[in-house]
Amino acid sequence: MKLKRHGAVLATAAVSALLLTACGSDPTSSGAGAPQAGGANAANCGGKANLTGEGSSAQNNAMAVFVQAYQQACDGQNVAYNPTGSGAGRKQFTAGLADFGGSDSALKAEEEGPAAQRCGGNPAWNIPLVFGPVALAYKLDGVDNLVLNGEVAAKIFNGQITTWNDPAIAALNSGVQLPATPVTVIFRSDDSGTTENFQKYLTAASKGAWTQGTAQKFGGGIGEGRERSAGVAQAVGQGSGAITYVEVSFAKDNNLSIAKIDNGSGPVELTDATAGKAIEAAKISGEGNNLKLDINSIYGTTEPGAYPLILATYEIVCSKGYAPDVAQAVKAFMTVAATTGQAQLSDAGYVPLPESFKAKVMTAIQAIA
Amino acid sequence: MNDPAVSGTSTGTGLTSAGRGLPDEPNVPEAGAKVPESPQPPAGNTTGTATFTQRGDKIFKAMAVGSGGFIVFLIGAIGLFLLIQALPPLLSNQVNFLTSREFQVSDPADLRFGILDLLLVTIEVSLFALVLAMPTALGIALFLTQYAPPRFARPLAYIVDLLAAVPSIVYGLWGLLVLAPAIAPLAVWLQSNLGFIFVFAEGTAKAEFGSTLFTAGIVLAVMILPIITAITREVFSQTPRTLIEGALALGATRLEVIRYAVFPFGKSGYISASMLGLGRALGETIALTIIVAAVAANFAGSLFSGGASFASKIALAANEFSNPTLTGAYIAAGLMLFVLTFAVNALARTIIARSGAQA
């Protein structure tokens, strides 16, 4: 019978599909970084086994690091982080669909009320846990120690400066032989928090030279856009004279030069230490344990040796009002993230929290109930 | 981009059944006439079949008709739901949706979005792809049906079909990372030597970087090639043998056989296949997203430009789809893409229908 033969084929297909399902596995995370002593002790493991987080894609790689550390510290616990964008993160958190939200910007004033409602009448806290330095990455033959400042960067990115030997650049780079190569600005063509924060930096640090707004889309009006960080970094590597803003890991992996930034107190190279210094100097505009940052205090910093161009992203959590098991898991996860989780961040392209700032973050995490 | 035409038979149906003259084709009405449960409604249900049978027939027919209706409903629903989502932002749009080149949707209170630039970019890159793909596809179809030895024709046809099995994201990465650097010298040469022709003039993206509509168009051409080829091949292979042999008997060369017998017979199929390819190119998303540069300047017609097509504009914003108004603006762009492909496909369909009437 024909039908029987077809049946047999379908059955075979179904069985093999089942077999396939049965034989695969998530690798048991081993090798990558043995659990540090103390990490497991600091976190009170337990509670909800699968936490859900949603939001900013800029902190996605940091989340991967945190989740790995969390799984090592707390056996059987997991976090599913859904990088759908900051706006979605705040919305899903407020709607109670995510246990915590990840966002490139703190809750807006009008969002605080509904967020508090979600937390049973308790305020939601913005905890800045992930800091990603953004590099002004460029490729220019013969020049690998370029210095820029906010104002010159703004003029480059909005087209007022069109060649590399422009007097404004030369003034910051005395002794450097600058070629007359035209400047090619490369920007992110997709909507991104990196673009938004870069433009916020230009607004804060350019002494009025940047008037092109702070949207998630680049507003400079010149240059070529490429898709995501990988695209911009690859494009800059392609031709001499190109410059972009990109997460530091992409600049390094594509062998791009990274400009030093003169914040008014001399040129600062981008390192964990200089970025950490800017974070330490940041002013907090939130009250108590709500660690909402005054972001302009980072972007506009004149602290000697502080690298100002840093993307700060928050975890948005309830101060109180979680179900007890959720509260325990959120606290455990955040504790691991702020302690052992920091160790691997540098490799993933983020800055580990400086000690004094970590203390503030830990205080806030411990206060979650 | 993978296409139904891979099979060579699936999409070909609508085109070829007219010319194919299958002996079985008139079956349907015939069978109906002989059977009580015929498609002619009044004739049915009169013979003495059991109630069970009648009910089964009724239910089954209802399911079949319902499915047919469902397809019609589906197309309507696509248009309707896209419109529902697009309407609020369209109503608060500060500029003319059809004629503006702006696309500013970051501030929901000040929406300024128009599709003119998207439309122009989409059409130019698709037409460029079509210009490249059409003659090539014609050549391949002729090669496979008229030139290649029959025992090679099938495997060779399979190779071309394989082009359709490569997913579009692979084409995108290949286009950006491999093809673009390889053809950069050609692009630069074209720009500096044929720059007086507006399509090769200096555009908004650097030719040597390769993130241009030029590169994207070539990639698109490769992507739509198998679709056009598969259908055209199918149509050409249906050329009545009497026509070919008649031409040969008159002493025609192989070229003349093609010119006077094969091509006239398959022309409409070839054109409509190209239209289907065009429809596919218009909607291609990820390859364009990866390859083409975003630029602030308006599109001026050069192939050495950046820009965004409808589809790539939507894909680039997809990461941050959170605000309904913002999303609605992109859905409005999607709606226009739907209308555009609808029009192109409808046109293709009309061409087939008209030629079907002739045949």
Place this chain on the structure above:
Amino acid sequence: MTATIDAPATGPTFMQVSGARKVKDRIATVLVYLSFAVAVIPLVWVVYTVLVRGLGATLSATWFTESLSGLLGRDPGGGAYHAILGTLLQGVVCAIISVPIGIMVGIYLVEYGGNSRLAKTTTFMVDILTGVPSIVAALFVYAVWIAIFGLPRSAFAVSLALVLLMVPVVVRTTEELLKIVPTDLREASYALGIPKWRTITKVVIPTALSGILTGVMLALARVMGETAPVLLLVAYAPFINTNIFEGNMASLPLMMYVERNNPTAAGTDRIWGAAVTLILIIALFNVLATVLSKYFAVKTK
């Protein structure tokens, strides 16, 4: 067929072909061969690129058996199992929905529709549906599933979008095959007093089933490579998820898209490894389709 053309064309006994015509013919021949070569170049080039960059990754011991769970971007090892599973799951769910609808529409068009207005409209709409770009299908599902119903993004939403792309292919195939099922079979069945719907389900469909299965395989191969729907409708997960209604789920195109933004060597391996795997799966489905159609060829006599 071509053989019959060849024979007389090479040896014209009575007529001398003039020089100009001969030259034109030669030029045309060269152009035709050239165009075929031109088409083969990109294919070989693409396949070569993918294999050179990706084959190494797929040869690793864990590629087909493990996911990327718990691995950081730069960590080597792990595999694409989660993405393969996601791709197959989304494809199978799509097929489960599309195949019945597609076959019923095909039956309607061939067995019931006749020349009615609805049948004509349906045929037209199937053609339109064939041309609907995947991003429009994805936006439609987004508009209904996420924006209006407020449901979360999920693999099921992806499957729904793929249904829109798959149904027209199944309809076309079914229609084509039902048309070539011999009338004798139907009439024999009717003569035995078997009602029409039983005839269709017990005689017509089984006769055409193998061909329909072939079409389904080809359609599946097509939809599994789609990137736009997964981009809009589901989030990537580096771990195994078999729940299509909830949570993030990987698929091979999505894995490529996500790992594209991973600048490390491990990322490059994953992108191209996934590309090799995806092409392999699609080719496998194509081969399966050919085998199926050979094995259960429609018996027309």
